[in-house]
Amino acid sequence: MTARANEFDNLRITLDPARDREFLDSWAELEVIGATPAGGVERQAATVEDGQMRDWFSRWLRERGFTVEVDRIGNLFGLLEFHPGAPYVLVGSHLDSQPRGGRFDGAYGVLAGAVAADRIRRQAADSGVTPRYNIAVVDWFNEEGSRFKPSLMGSAVFTGASDLEDTLNITDQDGVTVREALTVIDSIGERDVFGAGDGTRRLAAYAEIHIEQGRELEKNNFAIGLVDRTWAANKYELNVIGAQGHTGATAIDDRQDALLGAALIVVALRDIADEFGEELHTSCGQLTVLPNSPVVVPREVHMHLDLRSDNDQLLAAADAALRKRIAEAEIRAKVEVEHRKAHVWPGHHYQPQGVELARAVADDLGLTSMLVRTRAGHDSTNMKEVVPSVMLFVPSVEGISHSEAEYTSDEDMCTGVDLLTETLARMLDGALDSAITERA
Template identity: 50%
Template sequence: MPNSPSPDAFGPDTEEFLADFHHTTRYGATDNGGIDRQAATVPHGQVRDWFEARAAERGFEVRTDTIGNIFAVKEWNPGAPYVLVGSHLDSQPLGGRFDGTYGVVAALHAASALDRAVRDGHLVPQANIAVVDWFNEEGARFPPSIMGSSVFVGLLELEAALRTVDPDGVTVADALADTGRAGEPVDLPLAGYAEVHIEQGRRLERAGIPIGVVDRSWHTQKLLVRVVGEQSHTGATLMADRRDALVAASHVVVMVEEMVDEFTPETIVTSVGKFDVEPNSPIVVPRRVDLVVDLRAADRGDVTRARSLLLERMERLAERRGVEIEADDFDVRPVQPFPQDAIALGQEAARDEGMGSAVLNTLAGHDSVALNRVTPTVMLFVPSVDGVSHCEREFTSDEDLVSGLRVLTNVAARMVTGALSQTEPGGERPHG
């Protein structure tokens, strides 16, 4: 692995970084200190406008591809491949201001620091660099999540993504056009990818360690579950005569949570995060409930076993409650190991910056997991206070944000000067 130049030669402007990051919190700001910037909404378009303008001010060429990913490109060596650095600017409903946004702003400042070092003769790059804001990482408005990066690497077909509709029937294609993000094909040969993100867990905070280096993702899969009963009058229908879809669906929710008791503690997580009731009237026994079950574990076998147990129990529940329950597999993602050289590079970069690091797996999905299938990828974490995320209380200190920025800059410097150039991607390649 090539030696990197002294970190002092390409240190980022941390005060300017913090000012930019905290500025982004005004776009889609909520009353309780969070943000609500679902993909291709007006606030999301506004923060993306800001990102484009800020990148252009720093001399980056801004391009938008056909699924709405934004690339701020700096070409030092014509014809050379690109190291991508970035994350996403969209959020969950009533989400936190750190998730994703931190990674984009940190990437812009890391790349700007490297560009200054190249111009000053302190850094001789073999690869170019591009800062990326991936479209619709969260998948809150348009499922599935990690949409933009999945299209980019070939895991999801572009046309299928563009046809996806939100709850109001608006397609991704129309939403991108409405926010001025219906772009053109972008061809960026890859030399690697790096991303920094809040941990969204408590492991770093508990250990008092400032940097996490991701070694693998968990196996995840969702189930689209439909519970169908019979609509009737809540006042006129006797209890014994009801086929209440909502009551049956409530049993499913409890089943999903209690499933973890069948496994070793902290090896599996389960949840129901979306729950739609029809007709949702106060005087009507519900006829149908649609819900999304999320199963995640470090081991694929645990997810497979949990799925089988859940299907068996839902079948018995349907018979007992006089309803129909159907479940379809959705958004299945296998374990993705990150390259050993990429893990070592992240650890070495942290040491360069005088920081300790811990090797962690990621329970959550990230754009890095998609990119890791096609190019060597480094994924960094910084601590999350109380491990809280996807809510307005999400918080990471300025000190930890700056630590992650410094390590990301060091990682990117190593990568553009040839580190990982001979390394194969860590995850499974896309099929087809």
């Protein structure tokens, strides 16, 4: 793909340390909200800290001329309108975090998108040449899925993958609904910002930049990851049901130990991962034990686990193996396993036009790039199903993520903003229109 030959081309080819400093100064303000002692952040969805973060971001947007709106599931948008009635290119990620999570996961993509959009606004004002499409920045609600499940909640409702009312009625462990939590932090809108709520606002494309959450870029010494495919993921919620008893008085053979059943499933997950090799990732990220007393045989355990792979056939085989091992655990521990929910995200390719666009921009900026498949889920996983989408990665030191030790250098962050700015500028002038036509 060749660069566009018009006045809005090559927006960010030359480096500008002053603009990098502006981004880093805003980043320094952002990363202290919800900061933890060991250098991470904790801003779980619709908590006080998440509300503080969203308030800060709303002020940041308004100070730069964005119109700020929130939709009915709590997605926060900053809108810049160049041509009334024209479609929007949407860019963003999420500001919520895991418990004691990292500073960069999600938040980098939101601020990078906002800064890129603001640079384009300034370029248009200075040159008098405006792009064909409008632009909007988004903070997706509850991408992480830690307080409320499942993850990717805001983008799932936005794209129609999940029902709004069902999602608003989901509760956290304390019985607080999504609707109630969003109301507390004043982050629930009365209508949709795009689509049915406002028929004049349509989307042309979507872009997201993120830390890699892996080590491919770092290992291979590349500056930019061009995401061409997502791994598929099967996520399960299980209840292991046993019978409560006294740990001293209940004979071993008489026990219906829910925790033993859960432990056998956890071990089975690792055994299955070892059996299938590097093409499969498995995990159990959460256990809730009832009654969780030191002298009581547990009567019930709630579990959240997943299988991930880039190979659909392998994933199906792993799923069958897991179900077999769950049945064996039921027999050995004398328990019953209830399958409460399963959330399935199939592996799909991103539109090749978007991948090639980002590759061309990286080449024009003199940046090294490589194809990378994402094992982690992102909001672009949902968005690529409804509009042409570009997903970009910057390096993450040692691939550490969902941890206070997560780190990406200032240089890599600024490089990513440069790349995203120029990629968005070309998207705003219709670089992915061919992908839109193909979808139609």
